[in-house]
Amino acid sequence: MPVSTxxxxxxVGVGADGRLDETAAALVRDAEVxxxxxxxxxxxxxxxxQRRLPWPSPLAExxxxxxxxxxxxxxxxxxxxxxxxxGVGTTLVRLLGAGGVRVLPAVSSPALARARMGWSAEESVVxxxxxxxxxxxxxxxxxxxxxxxxxxxxxxxxxxAGLLVDSGNPDAVVTLLGDLGSPEExxxxxxxxxxxxxxxxxxxxxxxxxxxxxxxxxxxxxAWVAGLPDDVFEHDGQLTKRDLRxxxxxxxxxxxxxxxxxxxxxxxxxxxxxxxxxxxxxxTAVEADPARAARIVRNAVRLGVxxxxxxxxxxxxxxxxxxxxxxxxxxxxxxxxxxxDVCLSALRPGGRLVVHGVTLExxxxxxxxxxxxxxxLTRIAVETARPVGTFTGWTPARTVTQWSLSL
Numbered sequence: 001m002p003v004s005t006x007x008x009x010x011x012v013g014v015g016a017d018g019r020l021d022e023t024a025a026a027l028v029r030d031a032e033v034x035x036x037x038x039x040x041x042x043x044x045x046x047x048x049x050q051r052r053l054p055w056p057s058p059l060a061e062x063x064x065x066x067x068x069x070x071x072x073x074x075x076x077x078x079x080x081x082x083x084x085x086x087g088v089g090t091t092l093v094r095l096l097g098a099g100g101v102r103v104l105p106a107v108s109s110p111a112l113a114r115a116r117m118g119w120s121a122e123e124s125v126v127x128x129x130x131x132x133x134x135x136x137x138x139x140x141x142x143x144x145x146x147x148x149x150x151x152x153x154x155x156x157x158x159x160x161a162g163l164l165v166d167s168g169n170p171d172a173v174v175t176l177l178g179d180l181g182s183p184e185e186x187x188x189x190x191x192x193x194x195x196x197x198x199x200x201x202x203x204x205x206x207x208x209x210x211x212x213x214x215x216x217x218x219x220x221x222x223a224w225v226a227g228l229p230d231d232v233f234e235h236d237g238q239l240t241k242r243d244l245r246x247x248x249x250x251x252x253x254x255x256x257x258x259x260x261x262x263x264x265x266x267x268x269x270x271x272x273x274x275x276x277x278x279x280x281x282x283x284t285a286v287e288a289d290p291a292r293a294a295r296i297v298r299n300a301v302r303l304g305v306x307x308x309x310x311x312x313x314x315x316x317x318x319x320x321x322x323x324x325x326x327x328x329x330x331x332x333x334x335x336x337x338x339x340x341d342v343c344l345s346a347l348r349p350g351g352r353l354v355v356h357g358v359t360l361e362x363x364x365x366x367x368x369x370x371x372x373x374x375x376x377l378t379r380i381a382v383e384t385a386r387p388v389g390t391f392t393g394w395t396p397a398r399t400v401t402q403w404s405l406s407l
Contacts, residue, residue, distance in 0.1 A: 009035075009067075009075035011083045011092060013106030016181035016206065018043035024104055027076050035066075036078030044078070055088070064095060082108035086128040086150055110148050112180040113208040116187065119146055126150065134159045137211075138167055138304030139276055142223075147211040154203035161195035164211070166302075173212040178204035226250065226273050233299050238266035238292060240331050240356065243382050244400055245269055248354045249277075251376070251404040252327045256280040261325040263315050263343065264288075264332025268296030268308065271329075275305035282307075284322055288314040288333075316342040324348050330355040335362045340369060347407055354404045366403040375405030 010031075012024045018040075020028060028034060028044055034052045041052050056062025067075075082105040083089025092101045110126045113119075124146040127137050131152065137160060140147055149160060157176055164172045170193040178186040186204060192211075227246035233239055240248065248270060252260065254277035262271035265285035274283050285308055287293045293312040300308040311318055315330075316338040328343045334355045343353060353375075357363050370377040379401050383394040 008100055008102075009070075009077055009092070009096070010102040010104065011077045011079055011089045012104050013081050013083050013087075013108075014040050014043065014078050015081065015106045016109075016179055016185075017183070020044070024106075027104070028078075030074060031076035032074040033070055034076055034078065040078035040080070059088075059091065063091065067095065080109070081106050082111075085110065085126075086130045107181065109150065109180050109208050113148050113177050113210055116177055116180070117146075117175065117210050119148075119210070124148055129156060129160075133301065133306035135163060135301045135304055135306045136279075138163060138302075139279065141167060141169060141213055141217070141304070143213060143217040144215040145213040147209075147213070149209040149211060151207055151209055154200035154205055154207075157195050157203055157207075157209060158198055158200070160209060160211070161192040161198075164192035165196060169213055169217055171214050172217075173214075175210040175212075176203065176207050177210060178207040180206075180208060224276055226277070228269075228273060228276075228303070232303065233267045233269050233272075234295050234302075235267035235269075236292070236295070238332070240266065240269050241382070241397065244356065244380060244402075245273060247378075247380060247402065248329055248356065248404075249273055251354050251402075251406075252329060252352050254278060254281050255326070257282070258326035259283065259323055261286065261319070261322065261328040261343070261346075263319070263328060263330045263339070264334075265296055265310075266292060266331055268299050268310070270331060271296075271308055272300055272303050272305055274327075274329075275300075275308055276303065282309075282323075284309045284311060284325075286311045286313060286315055286318050286322075288312070288318070315339045319343070319346065322346075325351065327352040328354070335359070335365050340365070344373075344405075349407060351407045352404070353407075354402065357401045357403075358398045363401045366401055369405075370403055373405060375403060378402045378404075 010027055029047055034050055038054050056066055079088045083103055085108050089103050125140055126148045127140055128150040129152055130150050172192040174192055174195050175189040226249035227242045230242050254274045256278045257280045260271055260274045260283040262285040265271055265287040268285045271283040271285040275281050285296050290312060293310050296310050300306055315333050319342050326348050333339055334357055357366050379399055381399045383396045385392050386395040
């Protein structure tokens with residue numbers, strides 16, 4: 001929440017060459033206090049009487065106290081390129097509010113990378129790995145896709161290459177653009193397979209990775225429509241199968257920024273596909289079995305959504321204290337006393353609830369909920385063609401009762 005007592009400050013973007021335009025240079029010279037990373041502070045000329053302070057470490061914990069002590073001063077903060085692109089500008093706006101921060105961006109590293117590669121903004125996507133799990137890039141992998149990866153350090157290219165190889169894209173073309181905009185700018189292009197063993201010592205600390213996925217890629221991670229094949233998930237049989245998953249997600253309606261509870265998550269498939277719908281989606285998987293909870297984490301990383309939060313515990317007790325959901329999927333445990341009541345009371349206005357049951361006991365609970373609250377009650381039977389001797393016949397899966405409700 002914005003802090004109204006913070007100072008009004010200006011954030012100035014600095015290019016890789018350290019140069020500032022006339023307006024930015026004047027602001028830096030006139031500042032009573034100059035904030036920034038040590039590299040940025042050292043790159044601009046000294047000003048007599050000016051106080052220079054490096055960012056506190058850790059930043060999030062130390063920044064409010066630092067800013068509170070600078071109220072009423074002319075404060076300028078230095079940041080790399082565009083301060084609002086995975087930069088400190090975003091952090092400052094969250095703390096002080098948009099009215100408390102003025103931002104003067106320089107050319108961003110993605111803009112420079114697109115210029116070097118000849119890629120338009122419309123045909124490429126920027127994925128930040130700064131302070132994030134590298135597996136986030138896998139959500140964006142698709143045939144012919146062009147990715148610009150903002151990286152965390154010299155070890156990132158080998159990690160990214162390993163993820164691409166493991167996802168079935170060893171021939172993805174990865175171009176490392178080092179020190180963009182500086183006299184030391186460099187460019188190295190290799191396939192993902194060739195980057196795997198490149199040691200960090202051969203990689204410039206400041207770089208962007210430009211990744212081109214082959215048009216003929218057939219990797220399993222290249223679909224955003226609900227209903228990934230069952231075999232891309234590691235599971236012990238406790239999995240919401242493909243057709244049922246697609247039906248549930250159609251009713252859960254993932255939307256950017258919204259939060260899902262996946263209760264009795266099993267292999268985590270519903271929460272994972274919710275997150276794959278949009279990079280701003282959030283999800284919490286609740287699972288009582290420790291082995292399954294660990295398996296959910298592995299599935300989430302492998303399928304490009306490592307930010308899935310996994311809570312080990314049994315509903316309804318494990319639901320206490322979780323961030324309020326916009327949608328809830330209950331794949332197991334709906335017949336436990338209190339589970340549906342807690343879920344219904346937790347939903348935000350406009351929330352959606354989908355519950356699956358395969359036992360008579362759960363079916364009775366859902367039938368009663370339908371009578372009391374309305375919604376949609378559906379029975380879903382899926383049959384798959386399988387060999388029967390020398391012939392082919394239909395093999396039925398367990399029929400599932402689905403109750404869905406929109407508030």
